[in-house]
Amino acid sequence: MSNLLYLNASPRGEQSASTQAAQLYLDALPSSVQVTRVNLFEAQLPEFTPVLAEAKQQVTMGQSLSGDAKAEWAAITQLVTQFLAADHYLLAVPMWNFSVPYKLKQYIDLITHPNLTFAMGEKGMQGLASGNAVVVYSRGGDYSPKDGKPDPFDFQSPYLAAWFGLVGLGPVTDVLVQRTMAGPNATADAVAGAKDQLISLAQSLATN
């Protein structure tokens, strides 16, 4: 058995283009892959309170926590434990104002800390997570890379690529579901366009 963590960053439920595409991937997974799904808009993620922000400073400086800081930090370590337990990752990520929805950013801020998800070693930063990732990017418009370079307005996939590098995930495969607002059938067409790629990516886990 292997574990897949599915982070869904759309609040749109079954209407969501990224969710529909991600479901095609999930449906094609080998039965040996166990899926944990986190709907980031429903997950009641902790707020970064002043206590939590102070706790992060202390953890970063290698200090131990006590009292309220220790109690609030427990929610962080719980999320980190779940994140690190996965062997594979699937993310459904709509583009919001050229970047990622704030709930995904909140999740990233909550789990990304030195000595929890990355370490600062002699060779620089080293990720403490491992595993391959598939990221479904849904976009109203078309932000395909041009001449091997990201679209200048795409702050979504370059940002996540940098973060995956920091925490140690790879290889990462981007699946683009684009032009979802181009007409009445646009979402269905965009999802259908990604279907073969998603099925083949899911089936490749059988040989991993």
Ligand SMILES: Cc1cc2nc3c(=O)[nH]c(=O)nc-3n(C[C@H](O)[C@H](O)[C@H](O)COP(=O)(O)O)c2cc1C
């Ligand atoms: C708050 C918000 C901001 C958006 N910003 C952009 C944007 O900058 N560029 C774009 O192409 N589409 C934008 N869209 C459209 C979504 O990216 C598009 O509808 C996408 O398919 C939504 O994915 P989902 O159906 O999985 O939620 C935005 C939508 C919302 C709700």
